[in-house]
Amino acid sequence: MRKKVAVLLPWLKMGGTNKVALRFIKQLIAYCDVTLILSQNKGELFDEVPSGVTVIIDKMQDFKDIFKDDLRGFRLRYLIKDLIYYAKIKFGQDDIDNYRYLVERHSFVSEDEFDCAITYHGQSPERLLNLIYRIHAKKKVAWIHGEMSFSQKTCDKMSKYYKTLDHFFFVSNPTMMSFQKMIGVEAGKCTVYYNPIDKTEILYLAEQPMDVVFRKDQYNLLTVGRISSEKGQDMIPQIVSKLLNQGLDVCWYIVGEGDNRKTVEELIEKFKVQDHVRLLGTKINPYSYMKHCDLYVQPSYTEGYSTTICEAGILGKAIIGTKPSGGIRDQITDGKDGLIVDATVNGLTEAVKYLLKNESLRVQFANRILNKNFEGNGEIMKFLLYLESDE
Numbered sequence: 001m002r003k004k005v006a007v008l009l010p011w012l013k014m015g016g017t018n019k020v021a022l023r024f025i026k027q028l029i030a031y032c033d034v035t036l037i038l039s040q041n042k043g044e045l046f047d048e049v050p051s052g053v054t055v056i057i058d059k060m061q062d063f064k065d066i067f068k069d070d071l072r073g074f075r076l077r078y079l080i081k082d083l084i085y086y087a088k089i090k091f092g093q094d095d096i097d098n099y100r101y102l103v104e105r106h107s108f109v110s111e112d113e114f115d116c117a118i119t120y121h122g123q124s125p126e127r128l129l130n131l132i133y134r135i136h137a138k139k140k141v142a143w144i145h146g147e148m149s150f151s152q153k154t155c156d157k158m159s160k161y162y163k164t165l166d167h168f169f170f171v172s173n174p175t176m177m178s179f180q181k182m183i184g185v186e187a188g189k190c191t192v193y194y195n196p197i198d199k200t201e202i203l204y205l206a207e208q209p210m211d212v213v214f215r216k217d218q219y220n221l222l223t224v225g226r227i228s229s230e231k232g233q234d235m236i237p238q239i240v241s242k243l244l245n246q247g248l249d250v251c252w253y254i255v256g257e258g259d260n261r262k263t264v265e266e267l268i269e270k271f272k273v274q275d276h277v278r279l280l281g282t283k284i285n286p287y288s289y290m291k292h293c294d295l296y297v298q299p300s301y302t303e304g305y306s307t308t309i310c311e312a313g314i315l316g317k318a319i320i321g322t323k324p325s326g327g328i329r330d331q332i333t334d335g336k337d338g339l340i341v342d343a344t345v346n347g348l349t350e351a352v353k354y355l356l357k358n359e360s361l362r363v364q365f366a367n368r369i370l371n372k373n374f375e376g377n378g379e380i381m382k383f384l385l386y387l388e389s390d391e
Helices: 016-028 063-072 076-090 096-104 125-134 152-162 173-183 199-206 233-245 261-270 287-292 307-314 326-330 345-356 359-369 380-388
Strands: 003-009 032-038 054-057 113-119 136-144 167-170 190-192 219-224 250-255 277-281 295-297 319-322 339-341
Touching: 003 016, 003 125, 016 032, 016 307, 016 380, 063 076, 076 096, 096 125, 096 152, 113 125, 125 136, 125 152, 136 173, 152 173, 167 173, 167 380, 173 190, 173 326, 199 287, 199 307, 219 287, 219 307, 233 250, 233 261, 233 277, 233 345, 261 277, 287 307, 295 307, 295 345, 307 319, 319 345, 339 345, 345 359
Parallel strands: 003 032, 003 113, 032 054, 113 136, 136 167, 167 190, 219 250, 219 295, 250 277, 295 319, 319 339
Antiparallel strands: none
């Protein structure tokens, strides 16, 4: 009999974690019945949900509506707890323990009992608590995609919830070691599972036409990903300014959207590089840009395991990654098939300049990166073996 697996995601907006989740589900549906539980009914990736997957939209009730219902029903027991919950928010004491109250005011997402339920955004307190308190499942799993960005105090509070879970999957060894250090979960509950990548699809999409023409008389650089504080796009305008001042005619294209876009736009104006830094927004198909760029750069301050580096590697690109991004060390061998440098303006400027001035080295890196296996072939068996185990 086929096992039943639930996967929790916030939404299906364009993003590396959501794309990888759908690739995982695409592989998993061949073996299991899959239910995708979304917190919001939005996102550009709905068309990529595999046929046969059940989708549940679990939009939680706003606190103000819960409070109004309690007030109308004069539910005194709940009204006191409502006021405590709200007071903690107002006085800056809101945390995962406080949010637990809101989660527990909701019924179970589904009456089905799953053989396994996964919070695929495993660092999200919201998804973690919903997995624990609102899902019937024999096994409960967190998928961890990066380093914990919370304070140690917050991690300590989250730790007691994490320790109720049955297993953890990590996208890289450095991600696992960092999590174990901050949360303290047992090593026997931890498995490294490299992200699945669909090489055939990437190669096909890379051949599709672009809506932007790269100039051949300048160097075209590319970064793809959510525009957020941890991804490092805020360094790009100053890096470009420095490169231009050193006589390198570059245009740096940024694919993606995010809450840090306005900051990047302001920095583009500040450094007067409007003609040399292009914000392209969300692109369902970024691979044609990858294929035609001269250099792919992932300037992240922190990165668990970069899906876009895998994709750029499949397309044979010279790549620059950053040292604090632990998972990148599982993807690039520094000096052999790419560069790993400090996540600073100077570190990235010097690396970009060095590679742009050394075409033969760029070609060597591009050829060597093609020999790496980024597809994650066979990784699905790690999960299936766990699913069938007695753990």
